[in-house]
Amino acid sequence: MKRTSNFLPHAVTREDRPDGSLLLRSEYDLGPVTERTGDWLHRWAEEAPERVFLAERSGAGWREESYAATLQQVRAIAAALLARGMGADTPILIMSGNGVDHGLLSLAAQYAGVPTVPVAEQYSLIHGAHGRLRHAIELVRPKMAYVVDADQYGEALKLDALEGVEIVATRTGGADVTAFADLLKGDAGIDVDAGFAKVTPDTVAKILMTSGSTSNPKGVLTTQRMMCVNQTQLADSLPFLRARPPRIVDWLPWNHVFGGSHNFNMMLANGGSFYIDDGKPVKGLFDRTVENLSMVTGSLVFNVPMGFAMLLEALEKDAGLRQRFFEELDMIFYAGASLPQEVWSGFETMAMEIKGEVPLMTSSWGLTETAPATMIQQEPTESSGVVGVPMTGVTLKLIPDDDMRCEVRVKGPNVMPGYFEDPQKTAEAFDEEGYFITGDAMVFVDKDDINKGMRFDGRISEDFKLLTGTWVRAAGLRIEMLSTLAPLAADLVVTGQDKNEIGVMIFPNREAIEAAGFTLEEDGGALVCPQLLSDIHHRLNERAGRVSGSSTRVVRAIVLAEPPSLTDAEITAKGNLNFRKVLTRRADLLERLYDDAASGIAKL
Numbered sequence: 001m002k003r004t005s006n007f008l009p010h011a012v013t014r015e016d017r018p019d020g021s022l023l024l025r026s027e028y029d030l031g032p033v034t035e036r037t038g039d040w041l042h043r044w045a046e047e048a049p050e051r052v053f054l055a056e057r058s059g060a061g062w063r064e065e066s067y068a069a070t071l072q073q074v075r076a077i078a079a080a081l082l083a084r085g086m087g088a089d090t091p092i093l094i095m096s097g098n099g100v101d102h103g104l105l106s107l108a109a110q111y112a113g114v115p116t117v118p119v120a121e122q123y124s125l126i127h128g129a130h131g132r133l134r135h136a137i138e139l140v141r142p143k144m145a146y147v148v149d150a151d152q153y154g155e156a157l158k159l160d161a162l163e164g165v166e167i168v169a170t171r172t173g174g175a176d177v178t179a180f181a182d183l184l185k186g187d188a189g190i191d192v193d194a195g196f197a198k199v200t201p202d203t204v205a206k207i208l209m210t211s212g213s214t215s216n217p218k219g220v221l222t223t224q225r226m227m228c229v230n231q232t233q234l235a236d237s238l239p240f241l242r243a244r245p246p247r248i249v250d251w252l253p254w255n256h257v258f259g260g261s262h263n264f265n266m267m268l269a270n271g272g273s274f275y276i277d278d279g280k281p282v283k284g285l286f287d288r289t290v291e292n293l294s295m296v297t298g299s300l301v302f303n304v305p306m307g308f309a310m311l312l313e314a315l316e317k318d319a320g321l322r323q324r325f326f327e328e329l330d331m332i333f334y335a336g337a338s339l340p341q342e343v344w345s346g347f348e349t350m351a352m353e354i355k356g357e358v359p360l361m362t363s364s365w366g367l368t369e370t371a372p373a374t375m376i377q378q379e380p381t382e383s384s385g386v387v388g389v390p391m392t393g394v395t396l397k398l399i400p401d402d403d404m405r406c407e408v409r410v411k412g413p414n415v416m417p418g419y420f421e422d423p424q425k426t427a428e429a430f431d432e433e434g435y436f437i438t439g440d441a442m443v444f445v446d447k448d449d450i451n452k453g454m455r456f457d458g459r460i461s462e463d464f465k466l467l468t469g470t471w472v473r474a475a476g477l478r479i480e481m482l483s484t485l486a487p488l489a490a491d492l493v494v495t496g497q498d499k500n501e502i503g504v505m506i507f508p509n510r511e512a513i514e515a516a517g518f519t520l521e522e523d524g525g526a527l528v529c530p531q532l533l534s535d536i537h538h539r540l541n542e543r544a545g546r547v548s549g550s551s552t553r554v555v556r557a558i559v560l561a562e563p564p565s566l567t568d569a570e571i572t573a574k575g576n577l578n579f580r581k582v583l584t585r586r587a588d589l590l591e592r593l594y595d596d597a598a599s600g601i602a603k604l
Helices: 038-045 067-085 100-112 129-138 192-197 224-237 257-269 287-294 307-319 319-327 341-355 424-428 474-484 510-515 530-544 578-585 587-593
Strands: 012-018 020-028 053-057 061-066 092-094 117-118 144-149 166-171 205-211 220-225 247-250 273-276 300-303 331-334 361-363 365-366 373-375 387-392 396-399 405-411 437-443 454-459 490-493 501-507 521-523 526-528 553-557 602-604
Touching: 020 387, 038 067, 038 100, 038 224, 038 602, 053 067, 053 100, 061 067, 061 100, 067 100, 067 192, 092 100, 092 129, 092 553, 100 117, 100 144, 100 192, 100 205, 100 257, 129 220, 205 224, 205 257, 220 224, 220 257, 224 373, 247 257, 247 287, 247 300, 257 273, 257 300, 257 587, 287 307, 287 319, 300 307, 307 319, 307 331, 341 361, 365 387, 373 437, 454 474, 474 490, 474 530, 490 578, 501 587, 526 530, 526 553, 530 553, 530 602, 553 587, 578 587
Parallel strands: 053 273, 092 117, 092 144, 117 205, 144 166, 247 273, 300 331, 331 361, 501 553
Antiparallel strands: 012 020, 020 396, 053 061, 205 220, 365 373, 373 387, 387 454, 396 405, 405 437, 437 454, 490 501, 521 526, 553 602
């Protein structure tokens, strides 16, 4: 199968240290780094003033903002912020999701040296999640907060934690708030150039909230340097970014580092165009994504595995969309989990039919604290799940815990200086050599050839022991079980800590289950259906014949009736399961899973 030739081969050096740790570095040099995001905006407003930078749906078409218009509006908003006396100590809380005005305000704040704090829109729109919103407000103490619609966000805006905070809204409704249009008027008495000149690589551009899956969310100090360096690292690894301006149609949320820093800044740094997809890969909203793609397609596509599975199905049904989707496509980039191999193969087949070659199909690895990209699979590979090699300017410190698996630590200019007003957590986050302790594990694809890259192998903290003392690598097992139970399982939690056997608690894909003709009934928080449980039992039994050892053999399963709750922190704003919270909140169902006399479970 012909794969794209537009890539940079892996080239990694390895240093074996006396303490058993390994250091990995790229042999390529880090390219030139811009000092501030505003410099990118100035460059493209001069070189390509009429090119679309940001766009969102407006009626039957798009509201499109060119680079020149974006710069003009950003400078006006920056003047309005500086006129209010805002600076490094007066953050702006952004409570709404992706939108052109959200993007303009973020860039203007960065231009003026004012940190923004984007939070998940669900925290404002779901009453039960207001506690998380309150935590963010009380942590960062914003001077301003932005929402797209004051009526829609009205309940959240009444929180006492926002008392004294200036509220800005694009659509003010009947609320007594500042209109976003007023910020666009700027302030003629402000020297915007002087304000911009004070912004340095060390200026904090954002305070990004961690998911809070193991503790209260922390605020990651994200500097101009981190974001600018990371885009150089990405362009060093992906030469087609510099060869022609990229274009994306993307839904990934801007409160998360992947959507809001990685993807947003990739367009800005390389003079690209960002079309905001107001659809999502969930039932009832994905049709909007398909509609948007029928109007504009990208040269790069980013998504989570579920999104790619839904997209593949849509492309199979529409030959015209399939042609437009692939004809200028340089890269398919998945994130969040390993892409199922059948989905991977489906995209390969389509690409060959349309283009005669497969674009770069890839992923990378990083965290909020690393801006995020730190490792990337920058050359073609045959299968999903590989996160590649260190990017330019990064040193990986690998601490082996067995023959193949390593704990990963990171040092580089894309790593955060620390957590907002939390010196203790900051100190705990770095080892004695200054490496950031990620808590993630990796394995080499081929331990005899480091240029084959590495695979993500879960969080160290997610591993557990059975009563026998056998370690269970929960993250890798979860991914395998999702494949085994596809498409019946939307997600699952691996169980077995301090038990004799491994089990799984399954969040069902109801649409797929109903399409299979299974009739579901709820029984005490579990879904009970003899045919469904028989199907799961058959799959577990078939898999058991292919694996050996108690560390990988899944013996029992239960199907959960209630989806994961954002209100009760079972799922993070990024869409990731909080495994500990699920197990704690559903302790009765966990107990039922291990009761051999209980009904509604599948057991080998």
